[in-house]
Amino acid sequence: MAAARCWKLVSRGRGLSLHTAAEAASTATESTSTDVATTPVARYPPIVASLTAKSKAARLRRVERWQATVHAAQSVDEKLRILTKMQFMKYMVYPQTFALNADRWYQGFTKTVYLSGLPSPPVEPEAPLDLGALRDAACDSLLQEHFYLRRRRRAPLREEPETVVSPFLDQLVVALMGLLSPQNPVLASASVDFKRPVHFYWLRGEEIIPGGHRKYDKPNNQIRIPKQLPEFVPLDYSVPVEIPVMKCKPDKLPLFKRQYENSIFIGSKTADPCCYGHTQFHLLPDKLKREKLLKQNRADQIEVVFRANAIASLFAWTGAQAMYQGFWSEADVTRPFVSQGVITDGKYFSFFCYQLNTLALTAQADQNNPRKNVCWGTQSKPLYETIEGNNVKGFNDDVLLQMVHFLLNKPREDRPQVLES
Amino acid sequence: MAASGYSSRGTLIGMALASRPAQRAFLGSGQLGFGACGIPRREAYEWGVRSTRKPEPPPLDRVYEIPGLEPITYAGKMHFVPGLARPVFPPWDRGWKHPRYHRSPPIHEQPLYKEEPCYIFHQRCRLLEGVKQALWLTKTKLIEGLPEKVSSLVDEQQNHIENQDERVLNIISHARLWHSMEDIPKRETYCPIIVDSLLQLCKSQILKYPSVARRICAKNHSLSAAWTRESVLLQVRGTSGIRLSAKDPLPPIASREEVEATRNHVLETFYPISPTIDLQECHVYDLKDDTGFQEGYPYPYPHTLYLMETADLQPHRFHPEQLRAKMILFAFGSALAQARLLYGDSKVLEQPIVVQSVGTDGRVFQFLVLQLNTTDLASNEGIKNLVWVDSDQLLYRHFWCRPVIKKKVVVNLITAPGMLLWSVGHHFVLQRQPCHPTHHPTLDLPAFIPAAPPQLPVLFSEAFWPIPALPCVREPVGPVDFQPETFRKFLALYLHGCPEP
Numbered sequence: 043m044a045a046a047r048c049w050k051l052v053s054r055g056r057g058l059s060l061h062t063a064a065e066a067a068s069t070a071t072e073s074t075s076t077d078v079a080t081t082p083v084a085r086y087p088p089i090v091a092s093l094t095a096k097s098k099a100a101r102l103r104r105v106e107r108w109q110a111t112v113h114a115a116q117s118v119d120e121k122l123r124i125l126t127k128m129q130f131m132k133y134m135v136y137p138q139t140f141a142l143n144a145d146r147w148y149q150g151f152t153k154t155v156y157l158s159g160l161p162s163p164p165v166e167p168e169a170p171l172d173l174g175a176l177r178d179a180a181c182d183s184l185l186q187e188h189f190y191l192r193r194r195r196r197a198p199l200r201e202e203p204e205t206v207v208s209p210f211l212d213q214l215v216v217a218l219m220g221l222l223s224p225q226n227p228v229l230a231s232a233s234v235d236f237k238r239p240v241h242f243y244w245l246r247g248e249e250i251i252p253g254g255h256r257k258y259d260k261p262n263n264q265i266r267i268p269k270q271l272p273e274f275v276p277l278d279y280s281v282p283v284e285i286p287v288m289k290c291k292p293d294k295l296p297l298f299k300r301q302y303e304n305s306i307f308i309g310s311k312t313a314d315p316c317c318y319g320h321t322q323f324h325l326l327p328d329k330l331k332r333e334k335l336l337k338q339n340r341a342d343q344i345e346v347v348f349r350a351n352a353i354a355s356l357f358a359w360t361g362a363q364a365m366y367q368g369f370w371s372e373a374d375v376t377r378p379f380v381s382q383g384v385i386t387d388g389k390y391f392s393f394f395c396y397q398l399n400t401l402a403l404t405a406q407a408d409q410n411n412p413r414k415n416v417c418w419g420t421q422s423k424p425l426y427e428t429i430e431g432n433n434v435k436g437f438n439d440d441v442l443l444q445m446v447h448f449l450l451n452k453p454r455e456d457r458p459q460v461l462e463s
Numbered sequence: 464m465a466a467s468g469y470s471s472r473g474t475l476i477g478m479a480l481a482s483r484p485a486q487r488a489f490l491g492s493g494q495l496g497f498g499a500c501g502i503p504r505r506e507a508y509e510w511g512v513r514s515t516r517k518p519e520p521p522p523l524d525r526v527y528e529i530p531g532l533e534p535i536t537y538a539g540k541m542h543f544v545p546g547l548a549r550p551v552f553p554p555w556d557r558g559w560k561h562p563r564y565h566r567s568p569p570i571h572e573q574p575l576y577k578e579e580p581c582y583i584f585h586q587r588c589r590l591l592e593g594v595k596q597a598l599w600l601t602k603t604k605l606i607e608g609l610p611e612k613v614s615s616l617v618d619e620q621q622n623h624i625e626n627q628d629e630r631v632l633n634i635i636s637h638a639r640l641w642h643s644m645e646d647i648p649k650r651e652t653y654c655p656i657i658v659d660s661l662l663q664l665c666k667s668q669i670l671k672y673p674s675v676a677r678r679i680c681a682k683n684h685s686l687s688a689a690w691t692r693e694s695v696l697l698q699v700r701g702t703s704g705i706r707l708s709a710k711d712p713l714p715p716i717a718s719r720e721e722v723e724a725t726r727n728h729v730l731e732t733f734y735p736i737s738p739t740i741d742l743q744e745c746h747v748y749d750l751k752d753d754t755g756f757q758e759g760y761p762y763p764y765p766h767t768l769y770l771m772e773t774a775d776l777q778p779h780r781f782h783p784e785q786l787r788a789k790m791i792l793f794a795f796g797s798a799l800a801q802a803r804l805l806y807g808d809s810k811v812l813e814q815p816i817v818v819q820s821v822g823t824d825g826r827v828f829q830f831l832v833l834q835l836n837t838t839d840l841a842s843n844e845g846i847k848n849l850v851w852v853d854s855d856q857l858l859y860r861h862f863w864c865r866p867v868i869k870k871k872v873v874v875n876l877i878t879a880p881g882m883l884l885w886s887v888g889h890h891f892v893l894q895r896q897p898c899h900p901t902h903h904p905t906l907d908l909p910a911f912i913p914a915a916p917p918q919l920p921v922l923f924s925e926a927f928w929p930i931p932a933l934p935c936v937r938e939p940v941g942p943v944d945f946q947p948e949t950f951r952k953f954l955a956l957y958l959h960g961c962p963e964p
Binding site: 182185186189190191192194205209216217219221223224233234235236238239241305307309310311313314315 | 633640676685753759940
């Protein structure tokens with residue numbers, strides 16, 4: 043009768059079928075009665091935390107289950123959907139911000155190391171550049187927008203970036219791409235976006251101050267190519283420079299929280315074959331002008347504005363490119379993603395290169411992650427001094443050369459000579 | 464419509480546009496009515512809803528109507544007095560010009576007022592008679608199809624870009640679907656993206672045609688050209704689309720003999736409709752010829768004008784006929800302004816000026832080449848200008864942003880002895896067939912296996928039970944009926960004028 047009693051208890055409690063309950067009961071009675079050493083195979087299901095309890099363990103288990111669905115997703119679109127479908131209150135990060143010392147904050151958010159000076163170009167251009175033609179093209183675009191073109195309404199000064207500088211940048215990018223495409227064939231198959239938004243959403247933070255960040259950015263132009271640019275430094279390159287750690291909440295920056303759609307977008311959807319980025323061109327708005335900052339006695343923030351814009355925009359762009367390839371914070375990148383950026387306010391240009399080495403920025407993934415993202419950058423230099431009538435005075439060839447070098451950067455397969463030598 | 468002013472700076476005073484949809488499209492969303500903005504528009508005070516109308520000013524006292532009488536008012540008392548007349552004050556003058564509170568003087572007092580009206584064609588003018596009217600206004604003869612020189616460029620194999628079709632298909636998909644986060648992007652975004660991307664693709668031919676580098680695009684330029692046709696003053700003004708300018712002029716297309724032969728051509732009239740219908744009549748205007756660029760511009764010759772119809776709603780967009788008329792007039796305006804600049808006025812040109820134009824709404828393309836032979840446009844006789852038009856070229860017939868999935872369900876029900884109702888999807892067929900009762904092999908039930916109905920094939924032999932559907936994708940995502948010829952013509956028009964490699 044004891045065995046029968048055990049059997050009934052087991053069947054009611056566990057809800058197992060008749061056969062397995064009988065087996066379990068019989069083995070239990072056998073083991074207790076015979077006192078043999080432990081059986082080699084576990085007969086009980088693993089003991090795990092509950093799924094629905096209000097406890098940290100249950101929450102961890104739910105998070106793991108969600109991460110398992112992301113790992114198991116078949117296509118990139120599905121992965122992105124699962125990662126972004128839950129909306130929480132998150133900080134909105136604006137690359138073009140008036141906040142003081144925003145670049146240090148953004149370095150902390152994106153785990154980026156900033157190095158001044160650009161990385162050495164991997165290869166010198168093979169054919170000599172026709173600098174005269176390039177300079178003429180740049181001057182023509184400049185003069186057309188500033189002087190020659192008679193517009194219907196003369197735009198007020200505060201709208202000058204959109205009405206004058208933005209078309210000039212568009213013209214410049216298109217003209218330079220056209221002139222340089224014989225030397226860099228990837229430019230001929232590249233796709234140029236004009237003012238397409240770039241979105242990125244990432245989680246960074248400790249348990250005490252959890253925070254997702256969402257970045258919304260509209261670069262003036264961006265060039266996307268079908269193949270990836272080569273890396274500047276190896277993936278696990280460790281830079282001795284420290285990343286600034288901010289001791290305050292991000293709200294102090296100021297950063298504000300909103301809750302609405304999360305999205306990840308590089309400028310075009312996942313189906314586009316041109317899914318890797320080449321160069322972005324950003325235009326600083328009127329309220330972040332140099333003259334304004336100088337009048338407010340904030341001359342040191344001029345460079346900060348450029349750097350903050352570059353770090354945030356390029357991190358988001360490379361991060362979104364990596365997510366389009368299926369990487370995310372639990373599945374870190376296996377190859378570095380590289381992009382270049384040019385930030386300008388119409389006269390002053392500064393150049394940045396960004397290499398994304400890691401996407402694992404969540405508290406859980408960052409515990410043993412030695413990799414850091416790297417951003418190289420220059421100070422801002424003027425392209426010209428003044429424009430008087432139909433003359434450009436003081437044209438600076440170095441700035442133009444730097445832009446040309448940026449545009450001549452090619453994916454690795456197009457450089458057979460380098461591999462051989 | 465009341466006459467409105469058009470000053471030399473090109474600002475439109477008053478709102479006397481021809482048609483309501485054009486007016487709405489022109490004004491945009493800022494004037495949607497008081498519900499949208501909260502404050503009634505100024506016009507609402509004059510004619511609008513009674514609840515928002517400003518109260519009528521009280522009528523003047525009778526004493527003002529009697530001449531010779533000096534009315535005694537309470538102006539000096541600084542407050543109302545019952546027996547005295549209401550004072551009439553002169554309108555308050557601020558003393559300086561405030562940009563926000565500028566009231567234009569009445570039309571007759573404006574400095575540029577002229578008795579003779581001028582009919583202005585701007586970018587939202589929809590001509591009633593379309594191309595016929597445009598031809599009359601510009602004294603032009605129409606030739607269907609693109610000219611020989613351009614057609615030969617279309618067919619030449621060496622002009623083709625590698626993977627041309629694949630790249631154009633990518634451009635179409637990018638513009639129609641990929642570039643934005645929305646499920647179905649709107650025409651306002653995808654139309655300019657298609658034109659920009661196609662131009663970018665054409666520009667990549669710089670390897671074979673280095674003179675492509677001697678061109679530049681410009682947006683937001685403002686054109687103005689004026690001429691007389693049979694003692695009617697006409698003007699073209701406006702800014703529209705992208706203008707591709709070049710350092711070298713396009714060579715003339717028609718030979719001298721063909722130009723001379725146009726003397727015999729008679730322009731088609733459309734009496735009783737006046738040729739100036741749908742043009743904006745102005746009494747305040749400035750007659751000037753302005754190419755849109757200052758002197759000394761390094762790219763002085765207009766090469767091609769790209770006009771885009773980007774309105775989302777179909778009534779706001781131009782019809783193809785109206786778009787072609789607009790293209791003719793704007794191309795003619797650019798050519799005329801250029802000719803006046805180079806050669807002066809009113810003569811037959813030794814070197815005819817050629818300007819091209821491409822008009823599109825993102826899917827249908829219109830191509831046009833105009834050759835200006837003469838600036839002597841006052842009379843109907845003499846040499847005419849020539850225009851070659853290739854109309855309604857589809858780049859693709861349709862674009863599916865989402866896949867079209869149809870579920871096919873094969874259901875076979877017995878309705879009456881000897882009658883069968885077949886249904887596949889939404890199609891039903893009632894059939895009377897002699898059926899042979901047999902036994903269902905597995906389920907031990909009688910089954911009827913009829914012969915197949917005439918239209919539908921027998922898909923399943925056990926045709927008794929409804930069989931669940933498998934969704935099948937009838938149309939995948941992407942363009943439908945892509946025509947590569949259209950892009951070849953686009954490329955040919957772009958490369959026209961480049962010397963042979």
